[in-house]
Amino acid sequence: MPASDVAVEERPTTSSVEPVVNDFSIQVATVNGSGSQTANLVLLRAIFQMGVPVSAKNMFPSNIAGLPTWFTIRANKDGYVGWKKKTEILVAMNPETAREDVLNLDPGSVVVYDEPLKLDSVRSDLVFYPVPFNTLVGDVTREVTLRRRVRNMIYDGVLSRLLGVEIDQMEVALRKHFGNKVKVVAINRAALDAGYAFAEQHLEKRDPYRIEPMDENQGRILIDGNAAAAIGCLMAGVTVVTWYPITPSSSLCETLIDYLRKYRVDKETGKASFAVVQAEDEIAALGMAIGAGWAGARSMTATSGPGISLMGEFTGLAYYAEVPAVIFDIQRVGPSTGLPTRTAQGDVLTTAFLSHGDTRHPLLFPCSPEECYSMAINAFDLAERFQTPVFVLSDLDLGMNTWMSPTFAYPTKPMDRGKVLDAATLDRIGQFGRYRDVDGDGIPYRSVPGSSMPAYFCRGSGHNEWGQYSERADDYQKNVDRLLRKFETFRNWMPAPVVEINRKAKVGIIAFGTTHWAVVESRDQLRNEADVQTSYYRLRAYPFRPALASFIERHDRVYVVEQNRDAQMAILMRLELRAELSGRLRSILHYSGDPIDARTITDDILVQEGYRVHYSAADGVIPHDAGVGGE
Amino acid sequence: MVTATPTPKKKTNRLGLELPVYRGSKTTLCAGCGHNAISERIIDACFAMGIEPTQVVKLSGIGCSSKSPAYFLGSAHGFNAVHGRMPSIGTGALLANKNLVAIGVSGDGDTGAIGIGQFIHLMRRNLPIIYIIEDNGCYGLTKGQFSPTADVGSTLKTGVVNELPPIDTCALAIQLGATFVARSFSGDKKQLTAILKAAISHRGTAMIDVLSPCVTFNDHEGSTKSYAYAKSHEDPLEELDFVPYFEDIAVDYEPGETQEVTLHDGSRLYLKKLDERYDPTDKMQALRVLHETHERGEFATGLIYVAPMTDDFLTTLNLVDEPLASLPEDQVRPPRSVLNEIMASLA
Numbered sequence A: 001m002p003a004s005d006v007a008v009e010e011r012p013t014t015s016s017v018e019p020v021v022n023d024f025s026i027q028v029a030t031v032n033g034s035g036s037q038t039a040n041l042v043l044l045r046a047i048f049q050m051g052v053p054v055s056a057k058n059m060f061p062s063n064i065a066g067l068p069t070w071f072t073i074r075a076n077k078d079g080y081v082g083w084k085k086k087t088e089i090l091v092a093m094n095p096e097t098a099r100e101d102v103l104n105l106d107p108g109s110v111v112v113y114d115e116p117l118k119l120d121s122v123r124s125d126l127v128f129y130p131v132p133f134n135t136l137v138g139d140v141t142r143e144v145t146l147r148r149r150v151r152n153m154i155y156d157g158v159l160s161r162l163l164g165v166e167i168d169q170m171e172v173a174l175r176k177h178f179g180n181k182v183k184v185v186a187i188n189r190a191a192l193d194a195g196y197a198f199a200e201q202h203l204e205k206r207d208p209y210r211i212e213p214m215d216e217n218q219g220r221i222l223i224d225g226n227a228a229a230a231i232g233c234l235m236a237g238v239t240v241v242t243w244y245p246i247t248p249s250s251s252l253c254e255t256l257i258d259y260l261r262k263y264r265v266d267k268e269t270g271k272a273s274f275a276v277v278q279a280e281d282e283i284a285a286l287g288m289a290i291g292a293g294w295a296g297a298r299s300m301t302a303t304s305g306p307g308i309s310l311m312g313e314f315t316g317l318a319y320y321a322e323v324p325a326v327i328f329d330i331q332r333v334g335p336s337t338g339l340p341t342r343t344a345q346g347d348v349l350t351t352a353f354l355s356h357g358d359t360r361h362p363l364l365f366p367c368s369p370e371e372c373y374s375m376a377i378n379a380f381d382l383a384e385r386f387q388t389p390v391f392v393l394s395d396l397d398l399g400m401n402t403w404m405s406p407t408f409a410y411p412t413k414p415m416d417r418g419k420v421l422d423a424a425t426l427d428r429i430g431q432f433g434r435y436r437d438v439d440g441d442g443i444p445y446r447s448v449p450g451s452s453m454p455a456y457f458c459r460g461s462g463h464n465e466w467g468q469y470s471e472r473a474d475d476y477q478k479n480v481d482r483l484l485r486k487f488e489t490f491r492n493w494m495p496a497p498v499v500e501i502n503r504k505a506k507v508g509i510i511a512f513g514t515t516h517w518a519v520v521e522s523r524d525q526l527r528n529e530a531d532v533q534t535s536y537y538r539l540r541a542y543p544f545r546p547a548l549a550s551f552i553e554r555h556d557r558v559y560v561v562e563q564n565r566d567a568q569m570a571i572l573m574r575l576e577l578r579a580e581l582s583g584r585l586r587s588i589l590h591y592s593g594d595p596i597d598a599r600t601i602t603d604d605i606l607v608q609e610g611y612r613v614h615y616s617a618a619d620g621v622i623p624h625d626a627g628v629g630g631e
Numbered sequence B: 001m002v003t004a005t006p007t008p009k010k011k012t013n014r015l016g017l018e019l020p021v022y023r024g025s026k027t028t029l030c031a032g033c034g035h036n037a038i039s040e041r042i043i044d045a046c047f048a049m050g051i052e053p054t055q056v057v058k059l060s061g062i063g064c065s066s067k068s069p070a071y072f073l074g075s076a077h078g079f080n081a082v083h084g085r086m087p088s089i090g091t092g093a094l095l096a097n098k099n100l101v102a103i104g105v106s107g108d109g110d111t112g113a114i115g116i117g118q119f120i121h122l123m124r125r126n127l128p129i130i131y132i133i134e135d136n137g138c139y140g141l142t143k144g145q146f147s148p149t150a151d152v153g154s155t156l157k158t159g160v161v162n163e164l165p166p167i168d169t170c171a172l173a174i175q176l177g178a179t180f181v182a183r184s185f186s187g188d189k190k191q192l193t194a195i196l197k198a199a200i201s202h203r204g205t206a207m208i209d210v211l212s213p214c215v216t217f218n219d220h221e222g223s224t225k226s227y228a229y230a231k232s233h234e235d236p237l238e239e240l241d242f243v244p245y246f247e248d249i250a251v252d253y254e255p256g257e258t259q260e261v262t263l264h265d266g267s268r269l270y271l272k273k274l275d276e277r278y279d280p281t282d283k284m285q286a287l288r289v290l291h292e293t294h295e296r297g298e299f300a301t302g303l304i305y306v307a308p309m310t311d312d313f314l315t316t317l318n319l320v321d322e323p324l325a326s327l328p329e330d331q332v333r334p335p336r337s338v339l340n341e342i343m344a345s346l347a
């Protein structure tokens, strides 16, 4: 405890260089399964509690223990939370990657490392802080298993001293993490103190990086997108959850199950107002969700790319038979094995047209935990309103990483259960025809099994508007044309884009999902570094709104930024745009498995705009010859 | 719906409904197809048991067999799903509304080939559903290819011989945890009707494999799923008498020869044993009989295995009394205080 008292009085002395305050990244390189997650989250939360905008990205391998992982915390006073490639502070705990990690740093960067790794011999242009972790942890506890668990807290203590992250905030974060496990908190605190005391006595501050308190995080929470979506499902009144485990979607259902058990079980009777089934595969998971949706439940499943592929046939059936279901796709890089734990936005085209025959599905693109929450609620309403599967396309970066978020608002609108037939409606419309377009919006009425309303036989493509079996050409065509009309009706029900028009801009940017955060930062870079003014259209849903075409019309060149190789969103747009507008689209594509970063977008746009870009280690990029940006 | 019947004295069931209410649309299957006879027996059994048709869901996959739910219980909801995946649709429907009576119809291809995975998991969940396999040893709808229940040595019309051993869906179902397993023959009106009635009285998965000859593609000499073969190789384990819970009938029987089984809804089944040692509550014996009859080139019919008082899947989920599908908003959307509590935990 005394360590913190000292910290308040006497900050470590900075060297001659200008201090860099609240604008740098800390990367912790460890092996997975080594228990570093607690230390990382405590550090993240402590900075968050100091009111400084932060974000975190966990780069982890597809195994359970023993392979390298990198956890990166970015503190940024301007509120940029996108991925930044450059790391200023490295905590090197993994002997396997330490050398390479050090070689990747820019000159002047900081390395806190496990002393026996002798990393200071690798380069001479960095600031090295060796820490004897084993010795220090040996003084904290004698128990071997405990040592392993709290060893990583020592670097939190060291960083606390070096960077000025308040140790009391770390304790608050520890308590938040461990709840009322007093002993666990105490031993972790002891490890923190050991690191702090060591740094205080043995490490002279020779770097410019500092965390200083701000007041930016009032009313904010820290949460990952999957947990946010789970809270959305809870608040949406989901009743049937059927799923099959797959990274990065599992935590959505697992968190949801926790909340459902806590808040949706009758305290007196112990009975549940929900059913959860871990299915035998994704085909069954979606089959169950569709069966439940058909029978009137609010049903959902969550998966990732491989599961989406398996769901193809059922999705088509649900589209033709007009059955609601909500499908979360937490996108990841293509087939396993390989990069299933890396992020991508590669399922746009697959989900938009999933299945055989003529099919089209509504897609929602949340960019933040707040939107994971609100769009989850919206998805259930849309699915029931339109009687069709609705996809929510999140990604690994959003789903599994921790983000700052405003607190979520309680739903203001009642649940929309759509056009479910009841006695009054039946009176009004006269005769029930399951696939009859009574209201001219392409959406028919449906009756639900078990109600006393007239029944129908639900099947794929072969039915007339009365729901009777038919293989007639005119019945089929009439029906698929109505389905298209229904799809057109969606447009204006889907979440509107967020558009920012800059009257001076000739350049427009379109992005969606997590790409948003890199675009926000990139637009500032473009303006500040090269005086390139941009307008921005953040897509939030498919089918697109008519506003998309007007946005493109206003600009000479429009960059569609996305995290896949094939420009999938741009392709989807081109299907609808007139040729002249299509011609204005250009693509910025990022598909390394890492989240997209602002620098990548900025450089690529500048190059495509005709600037000569050359790299400098310190500044990233210097634009030259800010000339015309023509073809 | 009231339809004029030719008989002057209109026969009604305990709900006051007449038999035609239980019929469906006109069959489009081949004349003489075993599947049509099974539909008739389903109509009879549902009528006799006084099932409320609007509370029934008819479920199927894809195949000639899977088309047949359109031909019975026309006033019930139905879902013709995708090939082999009826179990998941049925599971979802029952999760949404646990009060529904689920009748699933599948084929031996729909179940034994593409759908074997979902079949297996359905059996192990003991979902309350009547699962009927209309078993003709071939794929009717795709014109007569072998299915996984075809016997070794059985031939196609073209003379092609099946080399692979069959899947015994009854043995599989017993092993996996189904709590009511029967085998019958579409031509055995009395036995099949009794089994269907008993299945309606059961709570849990009632798996019924019904030999149902495909007259168009698999009714020739050399096929072990033809009418002639089935008639001559059927080996009934018992004579079945079913007494529904709502009928007060006393039955006299010889204890050693006849076994009484009380089903979940209180209905009773009297099994007059043809082999006096047979006990359908004995799992190992059931598996042995299936194996032995198969070795002899015969097939055992009747109620093969029953465990009437096992908890079904929906019971283990401990759901609220009202169907999940019709819960009002205030029961499924937690109040503002819950959201506030969650937000506070994350701040």
Ligand SMILES: Cc1ncc(C[n+]2csc(CCOP(=O)(O)OP(=O)(O)O)c2C)c(N)n1
Binding pocket: B062, B063, B064, B065, B066, B083, B106, B107, B108, B109, B110, B111, B134, B136, B138, B139, B140, B141, B142, B147, B214
């Ligand atoms: C995914 C898929 N693959 C193949 C088919 C083609 N198909 C339709 S019915 C059928 C076999 C049906 O055989 P069975 O279940 O034994 O029923 P039967 O027609 O004999 O009653 C097949 C393979 C299909 N509908 N869907």
Ligand code: SF4
Binding pocket: B029, B030, B032, B033, B034, B035, B064, B065, B136, B140, B141, B213, B214, B215, B216, B217
């Ligand atoms: S082809 Fe065979 S299974 Fe299909 S309807 Fe005809 S007889 Fe029945």
